[in-house]
Amino acid sequence: MTEPQSGLADRRTRASLRRLAAGEQRKRAMRLTEALREGLFRLRYLPRMRLGGARTGTVDRIEGAELWVGLPNRRRGLIPVAPLLRDLEKPALRGDMLRYTLDAAAEEVGRWPVDWRVAVPLPSRTLADGAVCDALLAALNRAGIGEGRVDLQIDESELVEGGMALHHAIATLRDRGVGVILEGFGAMFGSLALLPRLPLTGLKLDRRLAHALAPDDAADETILIRASVEIAHRLGVAVTIDGVETEAEMARIRRLGVDLVQGPWVGPAMSAEAIRARAHGLHEHGVA
Incomplete structure (x- = not known):
């Protein structure tokens, strides 16, 4: 193939990939719009x-708890909504999803113990x-509740790429x-130097770090987590780790x-009724 022909083939391939991506964007947007209109989401x-x-x-x-939003699927049960929102080029739809999620979460938190908080992951x-x-x-x-009951979670990669607009927000x-809360922290550790410059309230360490922890305190992962925790605490920032599965x-x-943990060891994702019942049961038995 001559060089001009090769260049033409490359352009056609790129154009084809763009069409596929645009088609996938349209399908995701239609699916989410329909789910919003019909109230299909499950929290x-x-x-x-x-x-x-x-x-x-x-x-x-x-x-408290972290909010998880799912969409019913006949073959797979509830599927997570977060991947459908990732990189979605529809600001208005992202805004609609945010309003829906915040309304639902705020209404539920109003029924929780007064010192519980809900963490709401935000679309990219x-x-x-x-x-x-x-x-x-x-x-x-x-919902009639104070702002101090809700935390917003943003991804580490978004922080690194978001620039001054994100920092101002x-x-x-x-x-x-x-x-x-900055979530996924530790997947790259690229934002460690940014912590002193940002008024964050929390870090959520990447779930892979929970499983990577070795009994040896000198292991690289252990040293990185300890350094992150020390820096965060000096700045008054709470640290959560996700994905904890075992007593070890x-x-x-x-x-x-x-400071905080979540994952199978703490409990699976549950309905609003189940988590309220759990809170009531703990209170009845005098356990915090």
Whole structure:
């Protein structure tokens, strides 16, 4: 093939890939729009536990949950919505999803114990959108709860790429009493240097780190987690680790000073009714 012909083939291939991507975007947007219109989404909550200890004189206690949004599928049951929102080129649809999610989460949190919080993961690039603050505060006002009950979660990769618009949005939300958690932290550790410059309230360590922890305290993963926890605590930032599955993982995490944990060891994703019943049961038995 001559060079001009090769270049033409490359352009055709790229054009074909763009058409496929655009077609996939349209299908995802239509699916989400229909689900919003018909109220098909199902909300689940991943319980989050704050670790106690002899040093603080406290016991382990459930302190809220992370919101998980699913969409019913006949073959696969509930499928996560987050991947459908990833890189979606529809700002208006992302905004509609945000309003729906915040309304649903804020209404549920109003029924929880007063010291529980809900963490709401945000679709990619949503936080830099100027409508986020207004949508969030309006949802909280409609539910009649204070801003201090809700945390927004953004991905580490978005923080690194978001620029000044994202940093300004974080500062604005924090000024209004809304928590902002950086999730997926540790997948790259590219944002470690940014922590002192951002008014975050929490870090959520990447779930792979829970399984990578070795009994040896000198292991690379252990050193990185300990450094992240120390820096976060100096800045007044709470640290959560996701994906905890075993008692052995829990024991190693306790030694590192992590504040909160979630994952199968704490509890699976559950309905709003189930997590309220769990909170009531713990209260009835005098357990935090």
